[in-house]
Amino acid sequence: MLNRALDQLLNDGFWLRPHYQACEKMTVVTRFAPSPTGFLHIGSARTALFNWLFARHHGGRYLLRIEDTDRKRSTPEAVQAILDGLDWLGLSGDEAAIFQFPRRDRHANVARQMVEAGTAYYCYASQDELTAMREKAKSEGRSPRYDGRWRDRDPADAPPGVSPAIRLKAPQDGGEMVIDDLVQGRVVIAHEQLDDMILLRADGTPTYMLSVVVDDFDMGITHVIRGDDHLNNAFRQSLVFQAMGWPLPKFAHIPLIHGADGGKLSKRHGALGVDAYRDLGYLADAVNNYLLRLGWSHGDDEIISRSDAVSWFDLDAVGRAAAQFDFAKLDHLNGHYLRQLPADALLAEVRPLLAKGLPDVVLDSDRLGRVEALLPELSQRVTKITELAESAHFLIIDRPIPMTEKAQKLLTVDARALLGNLTAELATLSTWNATSLQDHVKGFALAQDVKLGSIAQPLRAALTGGQASPGIFEVMAALGHAETRARLNDICGTAH
Ligand code: GLU
Numbered sequence: 001m002l003n004r005a006l007d008q009l010l011n012d013g014f015w016l017r018p019h020y021q022a023c024e025k026m027t028v029v030t031r032f033a034p035s036p037t038g039f040l041h042i043g044s045a046r047t048a049l050f051n052w053l054f055a056r057h058h059g060g061r062y063l064l065r066i067e068d069t070d071r072k073r074s075t076p077e078a079v080q081a082i083l084d085g086l087d088w089l090g091l092s093g094d095e096a097a098i099f100q101f102p103r104r105d106r107h108a109n110v111a112r113q114m115v116e117a118g119t120a121y122y123c124y125a126s127q128d129e130l131t132a133m134r135e136k137a138k139s140e141g142r143s144p145r146y147d148g149r150w151r152d153r154d155p156a157d158a159p160p161g162v163s164p165a166i167r168l169k170a171p172q173d174g175g176e177m178v179i180d181d182l183v184q185g186r187v188v189i190a191h192e193q194l195d196d197m198i199l200l201r202a203d204g205t206p207t208y209m210l211s212v213v214v215d216d217f218d219m220g221i222t223h224v225i226r227g228d229d230h231l232n233n234a235f236r237q238s239l240v241f242q243a244m245g246w247p248l249p250k251f252a253h254i255p256l257i258h259g260a261d262g263g264k265l266s267k268r269h270g271a272l273g274v275d276a277y278r279d280l281g282y283l284a285d286a287v288n289n290y291l292l293r294l295g296w297s298h299g300d301d302e303i304i305s306r307s308d309a310v311s312w313f314d315l316d317a318v319g320r321a322a323a324q325f326d327f328a329k330l331d332h333l334n335g336h337y338l339r340q341l342p343a344d345a346l347l348a349e350v351r352p353l354l355a356k357g358l359p360d361v362v363l364d365s366d367r368l369g370r371v372e373a374l375l376p377e378l379s380q381r382v383t384k385i386t387e388l389a390e391s392a393h394f395l396i397i398d399r400p401i402p403m404t405e406k407a408q409k410l411l412t413v414d415a416r417a418l419l420g421n422l423t424a425e426l427a428t429l430s431t432w433n434a435t436s437l438q439d440h441v442k443g444f445a446l447a448q449d450v451k452l453g454s455i456a457q458p459l460r461a462a463l464t465g466g467q468a469s470p471g472i473f474e475v476m477a478a479l480g481h482a483e484t485r486a487r488l489n490d491i492c493g494t495a496h
Contacts, residue, residue: 028060029222032086032093033212035067036078039273040085042325043227043257043265046291048091050254051225053292053313055094063219064093068101069211085274089284090306098219100211107206107214110244111166111199119243120199122164123150124157145195148172166200168239177235182252182315184228189235197236209233213240221249225315228253252315255295258322265325281384283341283349286334295323303336335383346379346388347372353389360398366480367396373478377470394464395478400490407461411491415458418448420492422455423485432481434473441473462491 030051034044055062064086068074086092114120125133125146134144151169158164171177171191179187199210206214212233216224224234231253241248259265272280277287289304296319298304298312341349347368354371355361371392382388394401403411411419425444429436441459445452460472463484469475476484 026222028055028058029063029220030055030060030225031063031065031216031219031221032091033065033067033215033226034082035070035073036075036082037070037073038078038081039275040082042272042274042277042291045085045089045091045274045287046257046294047226047254048086049089049288049291050252050296050313050315050318051223052091053309054223054225054252054315056310057313060222061094063095063221064097065215065219066097066099067208067212068099069104069206069208071101074101081273081275088278089274089288098215100215103211103215103218104206106218107211108200108204110214111206111210114168114199114240114243115166117243118169120166120168121151121196122155122158123167123196123198124159124162124164125149126162146197148196151196163202163204165198165202167196168199168236168243170194170196170239177238179231179234179238179251181231181234182223182250183255183318184231184253184320187231194235194239199240209236210240213237213244213246216249217241217244217246223252224249225252225254228255252318254318255320255322257294258324260324260326262322262324279386281353281386281388282330282334283337283385286330286337289333289337290330293329294325295319303333331383338383338385338388339379341379343372343375346375349385350375350389350392353386354392354396356389358393358397361396363396366483370395370478370480370483374470374474377474381470394466394469397465399483399486401465401487403461403465404467407464407466410458410461410467412458415454416492418450418455419458419462419488421448422459423488423492426481426485426488429481432477434471434477437473437476459488463487 032044032048032051034040034048040048052062054060066079066082068079083092083097111120115122123146129149130146133147137144146167150164150167171194173191175191176188177191177194181187197209198207200206216237231251234251234253238248257265274287278284285306288306288309292304292309292313293302296313296317298308298317301308304312338346350371351363351368354368355363361367374392374395375388378388378391382391422441422444425440429440441455442452445455448455456472457467460467460469460475463469463472463475463479479487
């Protein structure tokens with residue numbers, strides 16, 4: 001019931017329009033208009049970001065429209081993936097998303113209005129006629145284009161029982177059409193390249209080209225910012241705006257993203273859904289910063305906060321050349337943002353990944369405490385959240401911890417004996433932090449007349465199961481008194 005009522009409201013463009021007009025006064029209104037046929041592609045995320053930033057920079061609004069008119073390819077899962085992806089990036093629309101499909105009656109009405117106004121006409125050409133037309137054009141070396149046979153024909157000639165399509169009357173005067181694109185500059189095409197395209201199919205469904213224009217008008221869109229694969233559409237869409245006497249939005253067609261090799265963006269080169277970036281261990285801030293710099297620049301600035309981006313972003317600094325995706329740069333930025341995060345935020349990011357691959361580990365507060373304590377050290381050595389989680393594994397695994405071969409080699413008989421003595425010493429230590437541990441172990445080395453390294457190395461092996469880790473005293477501090485001694489006892493075989 002509610003859905004029907006909502007559909008009704010959405011169908012009524014005149015409901016939307018005054019709403020937007022009221023707060024318009026040349027306020028910038030942008031939109032991100034994904035087709036929900038798959039995940040939120042990384043290139044689309046950049047389009048969303050540019051729309052969001054442009055609206056914010058100009059104190060305007062940023063709207064979301066789900067272009068779900070392709071009923072075969074649109075799925076609710078894809079809609080959800082897009083909404084989730086945008087949410088993760090902080091690019092959700094300023095208002096509830098508008099769905100295109102429920103507005104189809106409104107779109108169809110506009111096509112009929114155009115017929116009444118004489119800017120469009122009914123076309124009764126059959127499929128066979130259209131195929132013959134295409135074949136003929138092909139054989140004569142012309143591009144296959146509708147020949148306008150019903151354009152000026154008397155509707156009284158209409159064959160009985162045939163539902164007509166509605167076609168736009170494209171200009172036929174040998175002139176040209178110009179779009180002053182805010183990114184591409186002045187783009188011109190000859191009128192003869194524009195044919196009488198279909199607005200409403202014979203089955204009554206509106207075409208994409210019509211729906212987009214009606215929605216952009218009804219939503220009060222002032223700036224259409226999208227991928228340059230839509231540049232050609234802008235000419236055809238402008239014709240519909242003009243035919244309806246609607247103000248044209250400004251267009252900004254941004255170059256597509258290419259792979260590092262200059263070719264089409266492939267999966268290996270980054271053509272993944274936004275959710276995949278999250279799973280790969282990237283932070284939303286880093287992805288946003290990376291996408292911003294992909295095809296837009298502000299001097300030599302590489303690390304740009306959201307608020308700086310809002311102050312600085314405009315379309316004149318968007319490059320015209322295709323941007324190239326580069327994982328190394330994204331990694332670099334991610335490392336930066338990761339190290340900037342306060343410990344609690346970093347823990348929240350890493351927590352869902354911590355026990356990945358460790359089915360037996362129970363993430364109790366003790367284990368989480370160890371990880372939190374060592375996060376500042378661990379984060380210095382990684383660039384991604386996934387790596388961070390992996391680097392923390394040694395802190396949370398159950399005893400006795402597995403040893404690499406090299407770690408085992410370090411644990412010689414002598415080393416074990418030394419560690420055994422140290423373990424006994426540690427039992428007496430009343431303060432347990434990195435500084436007191438360092439002092440204590442140093443004093444122990446001195447007393448035993450050995451170099452610090454000959455204790456630190458086997459100590460690291462015994463406590464981490466490997467040879468590389470953050471500072472060993474920080475590791476001991478994070479593990480805590482009981483766990484440190486228990487791990488040492490596992491190695492020395494003595495119960496101290
Ligand atoms: N739905 C189109 C797409 O996902 C975008 C159309 C537009 O922005 O005008 O490519």
